[in-house]
Amino acid sequence: AxxxxxKAAEEIKAKESGIPFGAAGxxxxxxxxxxxxxxxxxxxxxxxxxxxxxxxxxxYINSNLTSNMTIDEIAENTTVSKYYLCREFRRxxxxxxxxxxxxxxxxxxxxxxRGSNATVSEIAHSxxxxxxxxFTRTFKTITGKKPSELRQAQNAAQNR
Numbered sequence: 001a002x003x004x005x006x007k008a009a010e011e012i013k014a015k016e017s018g019i020p021f022g023a024a025g026x027x028x029x030x031x032x033x034x035x036x037x038x039x040x041x042x043x044x045x046x047x048x049x050x051x052x053x054x055x056x057x058x059x060y061i062n063s064n065l066t067s068n069m070t071i072d073e074i075a076e077n078t079t080v081s082k083y084y085l086c087r088e089f090r091r092x093x094x095x096x097x098x099x100x101x102x103x104x105x106x107x108x109x110x111x112x113x114r115g116s117n118a119t120v121s122e123i124a125h126s127x128x129x130x131x132x133x134x135f136t137r138t139f140k141t142i143t144g145k146k147p148s149e150l151r152q153a154q155n156a157a158q159n160r
Contacts, residue, residue: 053078053080053085053088054088054089054092054093056077056078057074057075057077057078057085057089057097058093058100060073060074060077060078061074061097061100061101061104062104065101065104065105065108065127065128066126066127066128067128068128068129068130069101069128071085071086071097071098074097085097102138102142103142105127105128105129105138106138106139106142106143107142108127109123109124109127109135109139109147110139110143110150112126112127113147113150113151113154114150114154120132120135120136120147120148120151123147124136124147135147136148
């Protein structure tokens with residue numbers, strides 16, 4: 001890169017000195033430098049940095065578990081595109097970002113259902129779910145039971 005930059009600087013000086021074809025040489029050198037930089041920029045982020053991106057994403061998810069976050073917000077926080085984040089997240093964790101978030105939320109909901117008297121609706125809302133039906137379907141997919149079934153089983157166990 002330094003060599004290409006030096007060549008571009010020489011060509012620009014030649015152009016300013018009035019050397020014939022100096023402008024064309026300057027343009028060619030600058031374009032060569034730009035191609036070099038673009039190729040370097042578009043290369044995949046080194047493996048050591050990928051893990052830190054996923055770790056930052058997981059940290060952001062854990063810190064904002066109760067809010068209705070989007071993949072765009074998570075990607076913005078980790079300073080990568082949402083497509084790159086989703087691909088690397090799945091590669092590193094084995095889960096999609098949405099599945100990971102839902103799994104964490106449902107495990108927390110399970111804990112809350114067992115340890116509090118809050119309604120299913122209150123628990124769902126406190127964990128960032130605006131749609132109770134979506135929460136119930138997601139909860140059943142992840143835990144194997146509907147939230148109300150878990151609550152009924154918990155109440156039955158306490159009454160014994």
